[in-house]
Amino acid sequence: xxxxxxxxxxxxxxxxxxxxxxxxxxxxxxxxxxxxxxxxxxxxxxxxxxxxxxxxxxxxxxxxxxxxxxxxxxxxxxxxxxxxxxxxxxxxxxxxxxxxxxxxxxxxxxxxxxxxxxxxxx
Numbered sequence: 602x603x604x605x606x607x608x609x610x611x612x613x614x615x616x617x618x619x620x621x622x623x624x625x626x627x628x629x630x631x632x633x634x635x636x637x638x639x640x641x642x643x644x645x646x647x648x649x650x651x652x653x654x655x656x657x658x659x660x661x662x663x664x665x666x667x668x669x670x671x672x673x674x675x676x677x678x679x680x681x682x683x684x685x686x687x688x689x690x691x692x693x694x695x696x697x698x699x700x701x702x703x704x705x706x707x708x709x710x711x712x713x714x715x716x717x718x719x720x721x722x723x
Contacts, residue, residue, distance in 0.1 A: 603698075606638040606663040608654050610701075611671045612678065613643035620647060623671065638663060644678055644686075651686050655694055665698045673706030 607630065611623050623641050630639045638661060642654035649657070651668070658666055668687065670679055683701070691699050705711050 603664045604638075604662050605665045605667070606640070606658045606661075608640050608642050608651070608658070608666060608668045609671050610642045610651060610668050610683075611644070611647075613645045613647035615646055617647075626671070642668075644682065652690055652693065655690050655697070655699070659694055659697060663697065666700075668699065668701040670701065670704045672704040675704050675707065679704055 609623060609627055609630070611620075614620070620641075620643075627639050627641050630637075638658060640649070640654040640657055642649055642651040644651070655666060670683065672679055687699060687701060691697075
């Protein structure tokens with residue numbers, strides 16, 4: 602039986618407080634979808650890395666992992682670095698199905714949520 606899991610993938614930063622919204626996002630996921638495991642992962646400067654997060658999920662029996670880049674757009678990191686990282690992980694975990702969504706900031710519903718947030722500020 603396939604075990605699905607999710608990785609919320611962010612850039613990372615030197616300031617540990619930058620991570621707080623990601624921790625809240627993962628907490629909301631766990632509350633709303635308690636039957637689907639979620640992990641955070643970061644491109645640089647923070648732990649866990651994408652490979653480390655996938656290892657945690659593989660150790661728990663995950664067989665189908667979707668990586669959600671929590672980036673505003675598809676910049677150089679997502680166009681160049683991320684596909685290489687994901688491909689390397691697929692080679693290291695050949696029994697696991699790994700896939701990725703576009704950057705969250707490219708989704709119409711996310712953009713609309715930003716519009717609504719901005720409108721509340723007026």
